[in-house]
Amino acid sequence: MIRWPLRILLGVGLLILLTGALGRFSPLLDIINLAIVPVAFACVLLALILLAISLKRGKASKPMGIVLVICLIVLFPLPDARGSCAADAPRLRVTWLNAEGTTRIAPILAWIDAQHPDIAAFAEFKTGPTRLQEEMRRRFIADQDCLPTGTCSTRIFARTTPLSSAGLTRGTVANRENLMATRMRFDFDGEPLTILATHLPRPFPPGPQREQLAELSTHVDDPANTIVLGDFNATRRMHTLRDFARANALVSNPVGAGTWPLMLDGERTRPFVQIDQVLTGANWTVEGIRATRNLGSDHRGIVAQLCRRTP
Template identity: 30%
Template sequence: MGSPPGTGADVPAAPTSTRPRRRLPIALVAGVAVLTVPDLLGIDRITPLAQVVSLRPYLLVGVAALVLALCGLAWRTRRALLPAAALAVVLVLGVVVTVPRTQPGPPPAGGRALTVLTVNALDGAADVAGLAELVRRERPDLGALVEVGPWYRERLAPLVEPLGYRIVTAVGTDSDGVTDVFGVSALVAAHLGDVTVDVDETRPFPTVIIGGGGLGATRFVAYHAVAPRPGDVAQWSTDLGELTRYCAGGTPAIVAGDFNATLDHSRLREVTAGCADAAAQLGRGLAPTWPSWLPTFLGAQIDHVLVTPPIAAEDLALHEVAGSDHRAVVVRLRLPG
């Protein structure tokens, strides 16, 4: 005898919706892709992606671990296969963009040697004696001294001028007249002779351009860009755009300083298309220069020395400078002729 009407005994159970379960892996893959390869998606110039993309080498480690975990889960459920494959594609894209910076190119053949120093003195907080000792020990021909204004210069000059150097200092449009943060200075060895000096003070951070003398047709540019903090990304992009005049200007150039960008930023790659990064040339393109209080294998490489071919790097070293949160970069270059 059948069940009485209305008891629901013969009514099949409603199917359980799988949409939430399907949406979860889709959201996971999309989120990881946005965080890991925003530059390839054309969205790394907005906050917070403009900041996060500089951490890509470390994000790739996390993505690799996630892919392995999903592959292990795929033994139990096939649902893990598709997100694992999609994340593997994201991983490969990130690796393809990043790994070439770890592969050294051929060493430069011949040419004359030139040593370049770049260091951010952290609003003049870097130890003056320590920086002077670094100059004495490494004997750079040229240096980009970032966040070094007139006040820090007054303390540093008496220590390095007896070593055979002079310092050219400029301040930007946002200078308050009492701090060094908006100052940029160029350290110039006396043996370079009668060099020319050009200063651009139209941006928040100025640019100092050294040419002539022993440099011949080559220009040396001491450079600083604002950081891509929320609210400053537009100015950061504008600052980086200034690099085009040196990398694509047709004149041999060396640009050194704090770029506040890594080669993971599409904007930096775009505006430096005619330049080579010295660290990347040497397979050191992931060596962190900031923040220096982290272990030497952690951080972002935002301090650079860029060169136009055929200028090439033959050696690079990073140095701790007390009082600064940036590591100083010393690069030995080879110039043609």
């Protein structure tokens, strides 16, 4: 009797996987890919249980074996830029944090001091004269937020002076109605380097997220030498992000843990999706990348050690 409830659950899981696969054709269906990995894990578990029951009854289940393979294919790792470089290769350390909900700056500053990044980028960085801004400016030479004039909560801090910097937002930043992004360009060890930071809207209602990614693409004018940091409100499995990365010859990189949500309805939770991303161009390798502990935000931060590939 236990087989039928398990089969029904597995059927629902397979339907979700199929719907997620159709997300390449519809932003609405693509939302399902936010949670496609846990669904695929559940399908693998259910298929294994049903396969074990069949084997115990002396009946090999070929269809269940096929279902298991399908679920495992969904879990197959996506390409990333992890690797190693020569000992003398130029290296860059970057951090990213959506600071939404933070009330104490001490954990953030302690993290910055411990990681000592060359680039520190933020979303939801409190605007105006604040203690956090003052302390960050003591540690970094340059900073740029996303507005050409005024202040914006998406910001980049750098330890070296950029060749140029610019806020890329046009219009209001209220409710992320327009692209929130900022850019810095550097001469990094004799080679060009572009850093972009962005905070995109949620995937629902569908449409605005893809529209803003299309606008962000217009600012990726040197893909091989570009690094994009941001809260994309999209996972690596979502076609919205995959299409953006593919169109701009960028690679999204897994951090090995969920980055959101740390808090949900005021309660502490365990993050289960990676919506904060580090995307790298072809000239950059990720030597190490990981999510942080709780810094007081509802997101985990990311720290990444990057190195320039040898031509």
